[in-house]
Amino acid sequence: MSGCNEERVNREVRRKRRAVGVAMGREPADLVLKHASYVNVFTGEILTADIAAAEGLIAGVGSYSGREERDCTGKLVLPGFLDAHIHLESSLVAPAEFVRAVLPHGTTTVVTDPHEIANVMGADGIAYMLQATEGLPVDVRFMLPSCVPATPLDESGAALGREDLDGFYSHPRVQGLAEMMNFVGVLAGDESVLEKLAAADLAGRRIDGHAPDLADGGLNAYIAAGVRSDHECHDLKDAIAKLERGQYIMIREGTAARNLEALVPLLNEKYGSRCLLCTDDKHPGDLLKTGHIDAIIRRAVALGADPMAAVRAATLNAAQYFGLHDRGAVAPGYLADLVIVDDFQSFQVEAVYRKGVLAAEHGAAKPFPVPAVEPRLTERARHTFRVGTLTAEDFCSDSPLGVVGMVDGEITTVDRGRAGKPDAARDILRAAVVERHKGTGHIGLGFLQGYGLKSGAVATSISHDSHNIIVVGAGEAECAAAANRVAELNGGIVVWNDGKPVAEVPLDMGGIMSGEPLEMVNEQLESAKAAAYALGVNRGIDPFMTLSFMALPVIPTLRLTTRGVFDVGKQDYV
């Protein structure tokens, strides 16, 4: 063992010695939560004791005194919550801003898949997020993006092979391989896909799944290949088939997809121990209004879930699944990540301790240092656009193009045939996806029906999963102007009208995140939404989020890509 390791051992010995001394009552604790009614996730009981913390650990439950004491009489104390699957980028802000938002809600660990930034920046995107989360008061763990690009059709900023991921497994905050969306590749036995699974297995890490409605032999095959969880279940049948085959089920309740109501019956004695909670995506307004994992627990209890099962799903189960054996319980030796709430019904978080230190109280996170990201990566993140100046001509076409029909409240689309030109009367608008990573000049043209815009244009560099520029406009010139403005901002959302941007959300970190505070980004976003609706956008549609999914060539029926309109069912361009 090297000298460096000797130091680690010595540090750990000192930490243990102090925890032992505090547990034995030989020395005062750093913190004691007095008279706490705490949730014992092992026995499913609420027990009352003093909880003593030292060196960031819970040293003991019993009768203790400490340098700092907080009376918890009448309060409920729980282990800090874990979000088992999220893409931090969806918050549109830097990780530190995300943390500032969720910490007051009791979240102390999140497991993120930096899939979005990796589609822009590849391995540098993963490195960027690792650095931007180092030492934050919410412990941010990583699953490595398994599907970059998301499909072979995608023109993303990078492609990540197994070799690109391998080096990250030695990072202490990397827990495994993120959602294997390419279940078709798994079932076909694709070399490049199985290689990624094999490498994760050999590194002793977890493999998350993403396979809605896969069943029978296909489901067996997908799981036999090593995929141990799923967060795409939208009904009990699907979830139970997966639970029976040993997958952990992440019950997802986020901004875009919400499965809690359908899956809440799983939170019982029979299935509860194999369930986790996750959000997948949380947008700025939703984070500010709804909260985070606390909101899922509260809603689960309101829907009739056993509160113990809901808490276990948010704590111990997730910790076990990810091999994070130091957390998820109020017990000696566990991290002193502790959440104080009023009761299970109201479930308002009063205070949050992270490693025994008060980290948030009454809805506000305590100040914390923002981690430094090396300048090379920051510079790279701020300059991800390689696209020439666009003109109206770029958006014109002589031949008829596919018409993608939008559906209110959905991200699926319908096939509206072909059109030769825009048709305001039938709400058929010019739309395009502009490749922006590599300067290929690829511009995929088509039409959107049902978006509702009456004048100007809307463009955004959030377009799943490759995050090229997707633009829709009342005219070709407006399309060009809005897209040019997005590139000029080094990314963002632009609502263009009357020859100028009437609203914009600059997202100059990879073209998908802002460096500004969450509240400001939310205001910008709300203003931009209002501006888009004012220009006529159909109120049944989220002007930017729904638009961003029009570029994802895995959801039926028609999608707009950098090479034109693609028919997902026929797996061919229109």
Added chain:
Amino acid sequence: MSGCNEERVNREVRRKRRAVGVAMGREPADLVLKHASYVNVFTGEILTADIAAAEGLIAGVGSYSGREERDCTGKLVLPGFLDAHIHLESSLVAPAEFVRAVLPHGTTTVVTDPHEIANVMGADGIAYMLQATEGLPVDVRFMLPSCVPATPLDESGAALGREDLDGFYSHPRVQGLAEMMNFVGVLAGDESVLEKLAAADLAGRRIDGHAPDLADGGLNAYIAAGVRSDHECHDLKDAIAKLERGQYIMIREGTAARNLEALVPLLNEKYGSRCLLCTDDKHPGDLLKTGHIDAIIRRAVALGADPMAAVRAATLNAAQYFGLHDRGAVAPGYLADLVIVDDFQSFQVEAVYRKGVLAAEHGAAKPFPVPAVEPRLTERARHTFRVGTLTAEDFCSDSPLGVVGMVDGEITTVDRGRAGKPDAARDILRAAVVERHKGTGHIGLGFLQGYGLKSGAVATSISHDSHNIIVVGAGEAECAAAANRVAELNGGIVVWNDGKPVAEVPLDMGGIMSGEPLEMVNEQLESAKAAAYALGVNRGIDPFMTLSFMALPVIPTLRLTTRGVFDVGKQDYV
């Protein structure tokens, strides 16, 4: 990633591809258990399906055909059983012989602590056992001995510091640090003890406990230091205090200690998921007569346990605790370690598959290659005695010595005062512990009361935990002769009378294990027991096992050590 790793990845990819192909029904399975009623440890149900295996893995549950098919109609199929804590040396045979005995009982994984051989040979003992278990059809996993020597009083063959253990954590079959018996050291914050805990934690491995009746602050401290399990609970109160604080409870039912009846109420919904099964020690006759983990499940069910909880304790729970995520369930991607039994009541094992290959049937293991141990270690194991020829004078003393009073059916002792010489009328016999590892010439003299021997002598090199020679005899010359014979055999059990050995069990592997088949060793042992009883040994006492514990200076009241009679309560020599 090195070329060697590339090969591992490629091999794993091929394995996954075939498992996927079989799961999809594209190619026949290697093995199919048809119409199996299998125990689903995830849902607690018995489901019926074909179980298809390929490449040693379960590829799918459903409807399958294969190259080999076995009709399991009316049978129950379970995952292979795990023994969570055992010292293989207690079987008195080589690991391959142990495996031959337990495999037909459905055991497919055991977690051993090579504490006994390590007390003789130190790190070489661990290496010896690792090599002697490589590739066996029962997967033998290791916890590294944490307390060698067992106490500072012990004159063992070796002392293992943290640095001696560190290198073993990189071995793929080492799961952690074995039972930390020195809870006094943990609670005192001893550097050398905490170092071992710290190193195990930093290696990301498990730490097993051993702390009967530790409670309150002491228990908090012990657990806060990182100890995550206990197998010494003999009542529910003790077990529940530990479960509440997050320890896993290994319910022990072995040859020497049996806690199942007291702890069987834990095998329910509330506590069951944190319970494991273990034997700790299994002696030859018990292995042959009773069986192994199957016998514990059978008895647990007979005692009223929920069969599902009993099976989970023997499978999934143990696998989870040790981080063996590839086993413990009948589900895709799990090892095809499968046990076929008739029903829960009779619970007779019909056949056992290990990695999809028939490994045992109707009580008999299929032949398998015995792993080779490097000659250096074999030679070292066969020559562990450094002791000169003893004479009657070595066992004489002018001054009075302590009298250790034996108790029928117990391994505790009582203080019978002092004596100047043996006294047949009062059943006070000359006894000694002869240091045999390092040629120190230390011979600790004393008297045993209650053993019952009327003539001759009994000597054994199994004497806990240092495995020096313990001898008791009707006369000093007999003591010397019996002890000399043990050394001449390079270890073993000797019953001496009339100037010759009347029975012996040669144990020339470290002085604690035989190279002979289990049945033969058992016969030798039974003959030796009969010979000892024929010489008058008290039938309330096991002539060798009870004797072997007389040297363990941690159990009250008096013990015999290489430096004389020791009072455990007073922590001083008599």
